[in-house]
Amino acid sequence: MADEEEHVQNQQEIDELNEHDALHAPADGQAAAHASPVRSAFHLGGIDPPKPLQLKGNLAQNWREWRQVWTSYEIVTRLCDEPDEMHVATFITCIGQRGLRIYNSLPFRDAMEKQTMARVLQLFEEHCIGESNVIYDRYVFNKRDQEQQESFDKYLTVLRELVGRCNFGPIMADELLRDRVVCGVKN
Numbered sequence: 001m002a003d004e005e006e007h008v009q010n011q012q013e014i015d016e017l018n019e020h021d022a023l024h025a026p027a028d029g030q031a032a033a034h035a036s037p038v039r040s041a042f043h044l045g046g047i048d049p050p051k052p053l054q055l056k057g058n059l060a061q062n063w064r065e066w067r068q069v070w071t072s073y074e075i076v077t078r079l080c081d082e083p084d085e086m087h088v089a090t091f092i093t094c095i096g097q098r099g100l101r102i103y104n105s106l107p108f109r110d111a112m113e114k115q116t117m118a119r120v121l122q123l124f125e126e127h128c129i130g131e132s133n134v135i136y137d138r139y140v141f142n143k144r145d146q147e148q149q150e151s152f153d154k155y156l157t158v159l160r161e162l163v164g165r166c167n168f169g170p171i172m173a174d175e176l177l178r179d180r181v182v183c184g185v186k187n
Contacts, residue, residue, distance in 0.1 A: 047076050052096020063128035067121075070094065087117040102127055137165040141176075145184035156181065 050069045054062045070091070074080050079087055092100055106123040108114045141162040146155040159180055163173045 047073065049073060049090070049094045052094070053099045055098050055102075060129045063124070066095075067125075084117045085115050088115050088120055091117065091120060134165075134167050137162070137167075141166050141180065144180065146186040148186070152185065155185065159184075 050066060050073055053066045073094070074087075079090055082090075092103055095103070102124065103120070106120075106127065108119070108123070113119045141159070144159060144162060146152070159177055163177050163180075166173070166176075168176055
């Protein structure tokens with residue numbers, strides 16, 4: 001309960017800083033140079049934070065794509081250089097309200113773990129993707145043929161996504177991808 005109250009208080013402080021920035025922004029368009037530290041952390045170099053995680057549809061795929069954008073955002077904003085507390089707070093802010101609900105339901109062992117970015121990502125990964133069945137993933141990959149009216153580029157993109165889940169290793173994956181294209185292409 002104390003963690004929820006602390007999060008609400010932190011969010012209120014961020015909102016107040018953002019309101020202050022909006023009210024006191026210079027008229028000449030130099031707002032970014034005068035932004036608060038909290039605001040500039042989210043818009044460093046004009047980079048907007050990732051959009052909230054989509055929980056509808058294929059959650060595993062949505063998570064993989066969101067995680068890729070998040071990782072790029074961490075690099076571009078140098079968020080990785082920040083303390084874990086700031087890192088996790090930024091993550092929570094970016095992932096959206098529904099993502100926050102997931103965060104609050106994750107099985108953290110203690111309060112310290114809730115502020116450890118590596119653990120947060122690990123638990124989100126487990127929640128969104130779960131355990132993969134490599135045998136089934138390989139079956140799906142090996143049975144995937146090009147569909148009617150499917151372009152070659154689309155077919156190749158789907159195969160690359162599928163082979164990435166099969167844990168073949170980079171050299172074997174390239175060879176099996178080539179073989180699957182040869183066997184499954186229709187046009």
